[in-house]
Amino acid sequence: FMPETCDIEHIFPQGSDYSEWKISNKAKKELIDNQQRYALGNLTLLKPRDNGKIGCASFDKKYTKVYGKDRNYKKNNQLNTYEFSSPNPQNAVTKRGRDIAGTIHENLLLNLKRE
Numbered sequence: 001f002m003p004e005t006c007d008i009e010h011i012f013p014q015g016s017d018y019s020e021w022k023i024s025n026k027a028k029k030e031l032i033d034n035q036q037r038y039a040l041g042n043l044t045l046l047k048p049r050d051n052g053k054i055g056c057a058s059f060d061k062k063y064t065k066v067y068g069k070d071r072n073y074k075k076n077n078q079l080n081t082y083e084f085s086s087p088n089p090q091n092a093v094t095k096r097g098r099d100i101a102g103t104i105h106e107n108l109l110l111n112l113k114r115e
Helices: 025-033 048-054 059-067 071-077 089-114
Strands: 007-010 043-046
Touching (some): 025 089, 043 048, 048 059
């Protein structure tokens, strides 16, 4: 993907329609109150048409319709390795955010060593 051709997708919806997400009210409250729906681990890049296609759907539906269909996207994001469809998706958001931060840190260190 090129950044200018991408939308930022919120895996767990940023809005208020969570009807397709089978999670507890406590988990919803935590995701909303702790602002985790805006956390790095809850964000990914999608083509604009794909982002519009999946909206606020559950993780499983998003994966079936978009995330799991594109071979490059699937390989690069590995979203299916995180438990976004569990009753507590905030754990997946936190773990994925830490993994992304770790990858960024490793890449920065590699670039610094080259200089």
